Amino acid sequence: MDAVVYAINRAGLDQYIPKPWDEPDLRLTIQNLLSRFRLERERGELLAELQSKNAELATLNSSLEEKVQIRTRELEGLNARLSELAITDGLTGLYNHRHFRERLTLELERSNRTGLPLSVLMIDVDSFKLYNDRHGHLAGDNALRGVAKVLQHGRRANDVVARYGGEEFTIVLVDVASAAAKDVADRIVAQVAEFPFEFGSSQPLGRLTISAGVATAPGDGVDAATVLAAADRALFAAKNGGRNVVRVAGK
Template sequence: MKSKILLVDTDSDCLISLSGMLKGTGFEVSAATSAEEALELFSTWHFPVVMTAINLYGRDGIELLKQIKRIDDTSQIIVMNGEATLETAMTALRSGAYDYLVKSRIDEAQVISLVEQALEKHRVAEETQRLLQEMKVNNEKLEKANKCLIEMAIRDGLTGLYNHRFFQECHQTEISRSRRHKRQYSLIFFDIDHFKEYNDTHGHVEGDSLLRIIAQITKGRLRQSDFAYRYGGEEFALLLPETDKQGAYIVAESIRARIAEYAFKGRETQPFGKVTISAGVTTFPDDAMEAEEILDKADKAMYLAKKNGRNRVHAFNIGQMTVAVTSTG
């Protein structure tokens, strides 16, 4: 079936003549005698090609052209005028017209050829638009897939926390930021007391469940600006930007207390009759100026918490560390 063409002109003789030419070639034709009528017809069917006169009742053909283009930019508009003036032709083409015809010089072969060329341009424009939309959708899908891949690369698969590798990147970034802006940050390092015994007694499925719950408890005690990482095995690291040692100690103690009171399955078999953690806290720049040293001192503070009976939080203190090292020979 041939395409539908919209003709717009106040000259009924011109409409009859053009309509006859187009229908004789198999095109479906609709006709309007005003811009308002043409817009009403266009609102019900987006004609691929519109042929409009310049002079219309109430509104000129150039304004009609612009309005149709705003509705559907793929529609091709052929502008017709009774006189051949360069100024009118250039105005029409600059406004988005496909071509310009002088009524007195119109012949059937020219009209049919021009309409078919306009239809081909419309087809190409629609296909281009479709491909661009398809590309947009595919790019959105690709972007979403890339985000998923990035998340998979930086997340621990079991707990959903960030992983060890991402911790190393974030820690370097945070210490550089804090050094540049002369700000504090704190690191909490903790592990689960007697986790191996829990795993041996209850199995790896329950052990994995315990790790997931501890991750959820930990995230629930942090601000949006804080970051939680599964450092490895039963060890966890927390980065707290803009946080002094006292503030970090309060956070660590809150996590420790919540874990100790949580009714984990089989907790009664643990040495304290409950699941517990031991945690160490260090602060930049108070305790160290380099990332590795900050982590090492948090680990030492955690070791002291374990040495002093577990289920507790220790903030790094150089005097306490000296005593601890000396007492262990």
């Protein structure tokens, strides 16, 4: 009988007390049962609290990961915008001079490897100082934006259109030979002459115009400095040749 009682009590069941029992044994048994009940209840409460905290932590982790992802995307967007601003002319929205020189060097290296031509247009707004002096810097800035708009119109994805500085602009025409580059320049010159600039009629030719010089690699050079110098000489010839015209290097 004692072995049965011991086995039942060890099994974690309500304790078995053989008859007859005395009051001290009964009291002790009840106290033990109450203590066990309180411990079990406390364990259950702690387990429930632990599960709640784990669920809360999982929610916080998920929220934190989402916030990190959002912040990462924001930072990536800001970095992309900063990179874009670093290569953009603030007035016209075209590429700036530094980016133009970098791209020209890269494209000339590619041209030298492949043997394909590359042409550069150097463009200058005719009598721009006169326009600026007569109508003010705001009108001058608007005129430069108008020229930039024309230069951007119809450009190919791999063409590099940039503000070279002041009233000078430049275009890199990838895989374009001299004759085709002159056709592009002629079209741009005509489009600028037809553009409705606010004070264009006050200019010497009765409208605001540009002149352009064309140089092509490898015939006019294989490095940036040589090609740009050739394009600049052609532009100078256009300015001296009556303006509102295109001249090709070496011709």
